[in-house]
Amino acid sequence: MSVMSPRSPEKAPPNPPAPPLPAVPRPARRRLRLGTEDRDVLWLYLLTRVALWTTAYGARWLFPADGGAHDPGPVLAPFERWDWGHFLNVARDGYFPGERGPWDPEWDDREAFFPGFPLVLRAVHTVVPQWTAAGLLISFVAGGVAVLALVRVARLHLPDEGAGRRTVQLLLISPCAVFLAAGYSEALFLALALPAWLAAHRRSWPLAATLAALATTVRVSGLFLAAALALHFVLTARGRADWRPLPWLALPALPVALYAWFLRARTGDWMAWKHAQERGWYRHFHAPWETWATTWESAFDGGMTTGYAFMFQAELLAMVVGLALAALLVRRRRWPEAVYVGLSLWALGTSYWYQSLPRATLLWWPLWIVLAAWTLRSPRFRTAYFCLVAPLSTLFALTFLTGRWAG
Template structure:
């Protein structure tokens, strides 16, 4: 319950700061509408109109990049809550609470402090995306309990929860592969092996649906390319493109500097996972890093780190004095980045 208290307190704190700051930053505009920025608006479009988008507007080729889990939940919540932005906030609030409790239990299972793990997550600079109507909180609400169940060797529960994660983000594919590795390393009862197919089913089903809609089995991947130019390149080209953008002048360079900082953290975490022989966690994080760091340019690397629950477990095992320094350093950055998001700037 302490972990849930940390989560709720962090949400109340962010609410208080944003309610006070938004009128000053953006004038008298509606507060809730400020939360429907960037991808949050696209999730609402899918929930309201489907993957063909608003018929009154030009078709957005990037919509298939978003998996149907969050839009489906938004549509259900909208049956009782009329404001779409508020729907997104409520889904993230509840799902984030589930994720926080599961993270605390996972950290304690691994010998760390559950409260410090949750604090590390909610104070991370891009944690605003755990509050907004994005898919991070909903994904973690499935993924962290799935991993905890796998660590406890409760495989039927683990794979069913992982299937939920796979319906929310493509990151579910990386989780599914990591579960296979964890299973293989766990002195398994091989009769349980067929269970591991289940997390891949939502991915196949979504590809099948997109095949019927667009004629393309990999429409979700091609939507990433069409909408955001995320084509596969050599990692040094991705680094160079991002570095050159980060060295520019003005506010447009700030997000790219954040991306580089995120990439450095990602590599450091992967080195730690290798050094400690956390093979399955390395697979989960490494596959994500491989996809992000071989894109045409770095995009959403700091935000993707929110999904790296092994990082929060690592911090939870550090001495308390390290956690205090972490909070004092990154907490203010989280607040500043939240204000960037609410003013419409790119925040990770």
């Protein structure tokens, strides 16, 4: 009979420890959080919004339509300009209210505007009853999404630290940046187009095509984006498996086809959108050199009032910048971006005269990436750029906010 030592009592074996929960991969965790650069960009975005709203407030008091006014008018009135009226009319009343349409001599040609922004505006209006406030909220949220996406697009091309922040900075102080704050479609388009571009670079073609289709509901520029995505697909496809998502690339054409069908059912005209553009904005086809000549005459021959002449000068400058950008993209063999910018230049550069070209520069994200690279590498260029662009941005903002034609 054995005697057990009191120091080593017999024990039951301990329970095995529970298996640890699977850890969340670090990359996934990072995607759920905003980085330092993202937070800096959002802070910059908020500050520039405050600056524009402050400018709008001052414009009401200092530059009223009636020089002898004692009441500055509604606080949101500076943002109720030009295209906003068309978006509002479509969102509030539809495209053809009361059986009115192109056959009406007083018609406003509202079918020239794609339905994406008005549909979102109508939806937001159910929560925000004031129409202008609803439009500003859409642009505010969409602009925040767009600048975060632009940071990531810039990182695809620029290795410099802070390149994304600088690219966003250049966009937000650009001459026509006021349109990103107004109830216009540019911010919403960028909030869809830039993530589509990112998805394409990650070869997530169904997502890229879906986002491009949504962008096409907002602006016809979505078709230019779709063409660039298609070229990017062709240039990067290697094996047979890479070609399987090809049918997705037809998706961005669907909104245009549906909109044309809708207009055909109401007006009997498959090309009602184009004809509205021609009636309201002189977008009849002209050879590029004829368009340049007409715009040049409007800018410098004294036939236009000074305000319109100045804006036609801005149109000419925007065309020069666009052509230089397209040439640079071709030289660097960035073919998809060159197609995107080139189609935009062709569409806007073959009308009776140039119109809305300065505003279109907001959608040319390769421009802001190229400029960011130059300003990061040359302090003198950075200083010169900011000194020249800052007053132009103020002039364009005041021009728009006081009801004059801008961009």
